[in-house]
Amino acid sequence: MNTPSEALDLEDMYRRAVGLHQAGDCAGAASLYEHLLGMVPEAGPVYYNLGLARYELELYREAAEAFHRAVELNREDVDSWYNLGLALKQCHEFSQAEEAYLQALALHPEDAEVLYNLACCYKDSDQVSRAMEVYEHLIELKPDHVSGLNNLAYLKHLRGHFEEARKLYGRVLELRPGHPSARHMFGALSGDNPRSAPREYVRDLFDQYSDNFEQHLVLDLGYDLPLKMRAVFDRFDGRRSHYELALDLGCGTGLAGMAFQGVCSRLDGIDLSEKMIEMARGKGIYQHLHVGDIVEYLRSVDVCYDLFLAADVLIYMGALEEFFQVLADRARPGGLFLFSTEYLEKGGWQLQPSGRYAYHPEYIREVSEQTGWTVACREEVPTRKERDQWIRGNVFGLIREG
Known part of the structure; x- marks a missing residue:
């Protein structure tokens, strides 16, 4: 058990770590979080913050390890489950990421961002039917979710449901008139013939799918x-x-x-x-x-x-x-x-x-x-x-x- 003086030292170290983190020094913050955990190995919030710092450093596997330890210490922490899913998805561990998102949804069934990322996980692992089902549920809860609408339109198009896709792209354009991919695909499905595809559409298309x-x-x-x-x-x-x-x-x-x-x-x-x-x-x-x-x-x-x-x-x-x-x-x-x-x-x-x-x-x-x-x-x-x-x-x- 820590003495009052040691506890104050730990609190000061934690505040310094959080300050570094907020200032953008994720490496310095991570180092202090790790040092803290060497002294207080059961500190779930510190593991959570360590996971965030590692994620921002693009150390996704190490971030997943920290978030995994955080949920072991507190299985009711929705944020830790959610961020564990994000980190695992970055590692292409799709089935484990899906399980983390499902655990988060068991605690918060109508969390829009968890639903969106679960659907994206299904989409990126070629589980198209499951992805569409979750996107549709998301849009029932949050009809103005632009990314969800756009991704559902993409999957409808992929399956050959062109008119449904066109309507969804149209809805995206109502919410965000300059959306490059929605504008391009709505035109394509409406018989338009613009002189070129929007540069942003092409860039974003290939940035999105570069990994696989x-x-x-x-x-x-x-x-x-x-x-x-x-x-x-x-x-x-x-x-x-x-x-x-x-x-x-x-x-x-x-x-x-x-x-x-x-x-x-x-x-x-x-x-x-x-x-x-x-x-x-x-x-x-x-x-x-x-x-x-x-x-x-x-x-x-x-x-x-x-x-x-x-x-x-x-x-x-x-x-x-x-x-x-x-x-x-x-x-x-x-x-x-x-x-x-x-x-x-x-x-x-x-x-x-x-x-x-x-x-x-x-x-x-x-x-x-x-x-x-x-x-x-x-x-x-x-x-x-x-x-x-x-x-x-x-x-x-x-x-x-x-």
């Missing part, structure tokens, strides 16, 4: 478009044996870069999503990586490339005249632009209910000629699976004139 992007695309959907593009490249008679400088447009996590290793002396990449760029950097195949808009970037540099790659990039572009012209301005004479599109039966280009743009080959030919490119090859390829059906597409190879 390759798992979902490659393993779950059988995605191999970069390899199909490489096969078209290898069959193309007009290709060079080697390229000096290549730019992977919308490089994502680096799947196209991996497929085209060895064809160039230097490979650079650009993407709107900072999280995607971080994953691409981890592959160690790019000499330079840039976060930003492709057109703005190319207008800001003096570098000229002799190979451009764009796998599943034009599907977020819409009208292509400006894009093709900027690429032409930064292409060396005889340079190659290899890219994929989704196929449009008639018309030039159209935003599809999927939220992606599709193109008729004749439109590609016309824009190419207008901007100094020549269509040197085109092959039909299936691009991706959607609701167990392959999406028709094309791979084009354009040569820069001059």
